[in-house]
Amino acid sequence: MTFMDGAQYHTGRVVNGPNGGRNQRLVLMGDRRSGKSSIAGVVFQKTPPSETLFTEATTEITPSGMQSFMNFHVVELPGHFDYLKLESDDVFRDKGAVIWVMDAQDQYLDALNHLLDTITYLAQHWPAINVEVFVHKVDGLSEEFRNDTFRDIRQRVQDELSDLGYDNVQVSFYQTSIYDHSVFEAVSNVVQKLMPQLPTLESLLNSLCSSCRIQKAYLFDIPSKIFIASDTSPQESKTYEVCSDLIDVVVDIGELYGWDRSTEPSYVAQDKTDIGNDACESLVMMERRGQSYLYLKEMNQFLALVCIMADDSPVENQSLVDYNVGVFRDALAKVWQW
Numbered sequence: 001m002t003f004m005d006g007a008q009y010h011t012g013r014v015v016n017g018p019n020g021g022r023n024q025r026l027v028l029m030g031d032r033r034s035g036k037s038s039i040a041g042v043v044f045q046k047t048p049p050s051e052t053l054f055t056e057a058t059t060e061i062t063p064s065g066m067q068s069f070m071n072f073h074v075v076e077l078p079g080h081f082d083y084l085k086l087e088s089d090d091v092f093r094d095k096g097a098v099i100w101v102m103d104a105q106d107q108y109l110d111a112l113n114h115l116l117d118t119i120t121y122l123a124q125h126w127p128a129i130n131v132e133v134f135v136h137k138v139d140g141l142s143e144e145f146r147n148d149t150f151r152d153i154r155q156r157v158q159d160e161l162s163d164l165g166y167d168n169v170q171v172s173f174y175q176t177s178i179y180d181h182s183v184f185e186a187v188s189n190v191v192q193k194l195m196p197q198l199p200t201l202e203s204l205l206n207s208l209c210s211s212c213r214i215q216k217a218y219l220f221d222i223p224s225k226i227f228i229a230s231d232t233s234p235q236e237s238k239t240y241e242v243c244s245d246l247i248d249v250v251v252d253i254g255e256l257y258g259w260d261r262s263t264e265p266s267y268v269a270q271d272k273t274d275i276g277n278d279a280c281e282s283l284v285m286m287e288r289r290g291q292s293y294l295y296l297k298e299m300n301q302f303l304a305l306v307c308i309m310a311d312d313s314p315v316e317n318q319s320l321v322d323y324n325v326g327v328f329r330d331a332l333a334k335v336w337q338w
């Protein structure tokens, strides 16, 4: 019996504009030197973190991005930018997310006031935009201080919003650093909230996990290393890290033997037509790491399923896993009609 027997799915191509949620618009905001360009560079241009040390100050609105399975349109607003005076139709759009970057290593009271101005402005003018706060550069802080800082920032924002009468505004907070996986994990969570297909993907992954004894499954956008969905079991940063490292291995090997994954950064917002994959080249890896095995299979040129297997000896049921993963891939193809 396959995991899809009796399962329901819908195409998910209902909201969020063209390409069924594959166009993602992220606006990076925050005070000067908070780390906006570094985040855009490390996540979407694959800049090594050490090369961000001497980045020049951003003085104008800077678009960047990446086109892979998801088309990421990133816009960075300079720290001093007065968006309240801006005819902001071009910057903010109905759907999308504002990522507010706050330097956790610096004094943050001024930045908090700017953040609150931004949240209230967006709540009034662009209520559909998600506000996501990255409490950034936490790598330089001890664990205790980092948690205290994070709690303090979140509490102050929530208290102030409540005092101002904006209790209903949803703001999410993440601890991030460009020197580890945390910034990728945070951007993944931001992106997932914008995807209308998320419930469908989660339920497909849940079914796959229960039918193949998979402990945790992620669907990765390979070039960006952003996971666009995972099953709904509790998530641990450690498992994300292991799976994300496996993607690096695949990309390295793929550069020698695999797909041509050209990811020219796009500086122009444009609609890209669906990617036509005639055949799916796949890679399966079973590797012992502690008690778990990792399984990776490419779903198409840009997407990969990465799983941590719960089974002690996955080789025995590999054919079942392969078969069900094939069914899962077919379901994905229907969701996105590729």
Ligand SMILES: Nc1nc2c(ncn2[C@@H]2O[C@H](COP(=O)(O)OP(=O)(O)OP(=O)(O)O)[C@@H](O)[C@H]2O)c(=O)[nH]1
Binding pocket: 030, 031, 032, 033, 034, 035, 036, 037, 038, 039, 052, 053, 054, 055, 056, 057, 058, 059, 078, 079, 080, 136, 137, 138, 139, 140, 176, 177, 178, 179
């Ligand atoms: N320790 C640490 N430093 C970081 C991190 N992210 C960025 N930085 C450093 O912070 C400095 C400022 O980063 P930028 O990305 O230029 O900041 P920005 O917000 O774009 O600055 P403006 O363009 O002036 O608004 C650089 O020296 C980065 O290397 C981080 O996660 N941890």
